[in-house]
Amino acid sequence: LTDYSIQRHYPEVAEAAAPALAFFARVVEAQARLVAHWMSIGFIHGVMNTDNTAISGETIDYGPCAFMDEFRHDKVFSSIDRNGRYAYSNQPSIGLWNLTRLAETLLPLFDEDPQAAVKIAQEVLERYAERYEAAWLAAMRGKCGLTACRGTERGADKGLIEDLLAVMADNRADFTLTFYHLSRLADQPSEQDNDLRALFDNFAQIDTWLAEWRRRLSLEPQSDAARQQSMQAVNPVYIPRNHQIETAIRAAEDQGDFSVFHALHAVLQDPYVQQDGQQGYMQAPEPEEVVEYTFCGT
Numbered sequence: 001l002t003d004y005s006i007q008r009h010y011p012e013v014a015e016a017a018a019p020a021l022a023f024f025a026r027v028v029e030a031q032a033r034l035v036a037h038w039m040s041i042g043f044i045h046g047v048m049n050t051d052n053t054a055i056s057g058e059t060i061d062y063g064p065c066a067f068m069d070e071f072r073h074d075k076v077f078s079s080i081d082r083n084g085r086y087a088y089s090n091q092p093s094i095g096l097w098n099l100t101r102l103a104e105t106l107l108p109l110f111d112e113d114p115q116a117a118v119k120i121a122q123e124v125l126e127r128y129a130e131r132y133e134a135a136w137l138a139a140m141r142g143k144c145g146l147t148a149c150r151g152t153e154r155g156a157d158k159g160l161i162e163d164l165l166a167v168m169a170d171n172r173a174d175f176t177l178t179f180y181h182l183s184r185l186a187d188q189p190s191e192q193d194n195d196l197r198a199l200f201d202n203f204a205q206i207d208t209w210l211a212e213w214r215r216r217l218s219l220e221p222q223s224d225a226a227r228q229q230s231m232q233a234v235n236p237v238y239i240p241r242n243h244q245i246e247t248a249i250r251a252a253e254d255q256g257d258f259s260v261f262h263a264l265h266a267v268l269q270d271p272y273v274q275q276d277g278q279q280g281y282m283q284a285p286e287p288e289e290v291v292e293y294t295f296c297g298t
Contacts, residue, residue, distance in 0.1 A: 002019075002020050002023065002106065002109060003019075005023065005055055006019055006020075006023045009026075009055060009056050010022075010023055010026045013026060018110070020106055020109035020110060021109075021110055021120060021124070024102070024103060024106055024110075024121070024124055025124050025127070027055045027057070027099065027102065028099055028124055028125065028127060028128050028131065029057075029131055030055075030056070030057025031053070031057060031095050031098070031099055031128070032095070032128055032131035032132040032135055033057065033131070033135045034057050034058070034059065034095075035091055035092055035095045035132060036092075036132055036135035036136040036138075036139055037135070037139060038059065038091075039088070039091060039092070039136060039139075040136065040139035040140055040143060040234075041067070041176075041236065041239070042067050042068040042071070042088075042175035042176060042239070043065065043066075043067055043068075044065060044066055044067070044068060044075060044076070044077055044086070044087075044088050044091070045059065045063075045065050045086060045091065046063045046064030046065045046066065046077055046078035046081065046086060046294060046296075047063045047064065047078055047080070047081070047086060047296075048086045048091060048094050048095075048098070049098070050098045050101050050102070053095075053098045053102075055102070063078065063296045064077055064078035064079060064080070064081075064293070064294035064295050064296055065077070065078075065294065066242050066291070066294050067175075067176070067239040067240060067241065067242070068088065068175045068176075069174055069175070069176075069241065069242070069284050069285060069290070070172040070173065070174055070175070070284070071165065071168040071169055071172065071173055071174070071175045071178070072088070072169060072172070073087075073088060073089040073165075073169055074087045074088065074089060075087060075088045076088075077242075077292075077293060077294045078293070078294060078295075079293040079294065079295050080296075092129075092132050092136075095128070095132070096125065096128050096129070099125060099128060100121075100125060103121040103124070103125060104121075106121070107121060137157065137158055137161075139234070140161045141157055141161070142230065142231070142234045143179050143182075143183075143231065143234055143235055144160070144161060144164070144179075144182065144213065144231070145182075145183070145217065145220070145227040145228070145230065145231045146160075146216060146217075146220070147220060147221075147222065149219060149220060149221055152216070152219055156216075157216070160209075160212060160213065160216060163209055163212070164178075164209055164213075167200070167202075167205045167206055167209050170202065170205060171199070171200040171201050171202055171205065171206070172201075173199040173200050173206075174199055174284045176235075176236060176237075176239050177199055177282070177284060178196065178199055179231075179235040180235050180236070180237055180282075181195045181196035181199070182196060182231070182235070183228060183231035183232045183235045184228065184232075185210075185228075186224055187214055187217045187218070187224050187227075188214070189210070189214075193210065196210075232272060233272060234272075235272070236271040236272050237271060237272060237273065237274050237275075237282055238267050238268055238271045238275075238278070238281050238282060239268075239271065240264070240268055241281075241284070241285065242285070242290075242291035242294065243285035243289040243290065243291055244264055244281065245264070245291075246289075246291050247260055248260045248261040248264050249261075264281070267281045
């Protein structure tokens with residue numbers, strides 16, 4: 001089975017000195033990148049267990065998944081996840097837990113000596129956190145228009161990004177709209193700032209962060225226009241919002257009307273470009289439209 005998996009997904013490691021070990025290292029890398037990517041767009045995999053984790057590094061069997069509206073570190077959607085095992089902030093560590101279970105099945109292929117095999121597996125698993133953080137920071141830097149340019153520190157950028165997430169959490173700001181409006185701001189304060197500020201109850205908090213962000217932007221070599229373009233390429237305008245999905249389901253199931261689904265599906269084919277006449281698909285739900293739980297089968 002391992003040989004088959006290597007040939008299908010990672011044929012380049014077949015000639016490695018230890019193919020099974022090289023294969024496992026590739027799977028660890030793929031999972032780290034995948035989880036970092038979906039964390040960067042506010043995606044929550046509702047049931048992120050081992051049988052829903054693919055060695056190919058793709059997301060399968062979404063089940064009761066969802067994209068966040070208001071940002072919360074502990075956000076859970078799945079109706080069966082009563083203890084928050086797969087909450088947004090837990091997803092990176094669950095990725096490592098799942099990979100550890102895979103490692104256990106491969107131990108006999110790493111070394112005939114069980115203790116030696118465990119040590120080999122641990123060495124690969126220890127790289128996961130580093131790979132995940134690097135992928136997450138690269139993605140979040142991109143969302144904030146930051147590059148790893150001269151004079152900047154990795155730790156400082158990480159702190160700046162975490163500060164934004166903290167302010168978002170304090171204000172329950174919409175995840176997608178926060179980064180979308182941020183991508184449209186200039187490197188100097190302007191009226192455009194008000195679109196972003198409107199997402200926050202505490203203006204002082206976001207204004208303080210924006211001042212720090214703009215100080216960091218002053219170190220960037222790229223032009224304002226180039227920076228905005230790069231940000232808009234990774235910050236979606238549209239996501240499949242839960243209340244819109246629910247509306248499509250109700251129309252299809254209750255009235256046999258699939259036009260609502262097809263209209264939503266059409267908009268989502270180009271999620272990073274603002275489309276004429278589709279303003280409604282950008283909007284966060286009204287209080288009465290909020291979908292708190294999603295279910296297998298959605």
